[in-house]
Amino acid sequence: DTAVSQTPKYLVTQMGNDKSIKCEQNLGHDTMYWYKQDSKKFLKIMFSYNNKELIINETVPNRFSPKSPDKAHLNLHINSLELGDSAVYFCASAWGRGYEQYFGPGTRLTVT
Amino acid sequence: ELKVEQNPLFLSMQEGKNYTIYCNYSTTSDRLYWYRQDPGKSLESLFVLLSNGAVKQEGRLMASLDTKARLSTLHITAAVHDLSATYFCAVDPLGSQGNLIFGKGTKLSVKP
Numbered sequence: 001d002t003a004v005s006q007t008p009k010y011l012v013t014q015m016g017n018d019k020s021i022k023c024e025q026n027l028g029h030d031t032m033y034w035y036k037q038d039s040k041k042f043l044k045i046m047f048s049y050n051n052k053e054l055i056i057n058e059t060v061p062n063r064f065s066p067k068s069p070d071k072a073h074l075n076l077h078i079n080s081l082e083l084g085d086s087a088v089y090f091c092a093s094a095w096g097r098g099y100e101q102y103f104g105p106g107t108r109l110t111v112t
Numbered sequence: 113e114l115k116v117e118q119n120p121l122f123l124s125m126q127e128g129k130n131y132t133i134y135c136n137y138s139t140t141s142d143r144l145y146w147y148r149q150d151p152g153k154s155l156e157s158l159f160v161l162l163s164n165g166a167v168k169q170e171g172r173l174m175a176s177l178d179t180k181a182r183l184s185t186l187h188i189t190a191a192v193h194d195l196s197a198t199y200f201c202a203v204d205p206l207g208s209q210g211n212l213i214f215g216k217g218t219k220l221s222v223k224p
Contacts, residue, residue, distance in 0.1 A: 031210060033210070033211075040216075041149075041198060041216070041217050042214070042216055042217075043155075043200065043202075043214040043217075044214070045211045045212060045213070048209065048210055048211050050209075055209065055211060057211070090154065090155065092155075094210060096210070097208075097209035097210035098143060098204055098209065098210050099210070100145065100157055100160045101145075101157070101210070101212065102157065103147075103154045103155040103156075103157075104154060105153070105154045106153075106154055
């Protein structure tokens with residue numbers, strides 16, 4: 001059983017489109033995160049979500065919005081995609097803030 | 113600005129040799145994590161260091177944390193090819209509630 005799963009694994013789309021990436025965890029964790037890894041492998045936190053409380057990294061454009069239908073899911077919706085959005089996006093989950101985070105397999109987004 | 117600096121960023125080692133990767137951070141924190149990433153793969157949790165003086169060992173890897181010096185080390189003993197990967201340290205700043213700040217990663221290559 002995959003602990004943290006993401007779909008799709010690869011996503012190729014054109015500038016200006018809107019897309020979503022799905023994340024599901026079956027670990028019973030309370031907190032979920034989205035990270036962006038750029039072409040230089042630098043990882044940056046985008047969002048954390050715990051008990052319906054959202055903490056947003058202030059540098060994330062408002063074209064990015066997380067949506068959590070329930071505790072086990074945290075989806076990432078991106079509007080008006082730009083070339084600079086091309087990256088690998090990782091979802092992670094943890095028992096709570098400050099606990100070890102378990103990462104999903106990543107979604108490679110390519111914007112053309 | 114919060115900074116997490118790893119060095120070296122690239123490390124080429126011979127099998128059987130020892131080496132240390134350093135992780136310095138600029139903010140107050142008592143939680144530090146080490147992750148491993150293989151090419152095209154997700155992040156695998158290696159160590160969770162939760163207090164000053166914490167030392168953890170797993171196989172040929174040993175991690176330590178000095179919160180007063182704001183320094184963590186990842187020591188590699190008698191390196192083998194299977195350890196080739198990128199290693200990231202990540203700091204959980206005090207009060208950030210789990211929004212990890214990652215170092216740039218150390219790409220380790222172990223040659224026979």
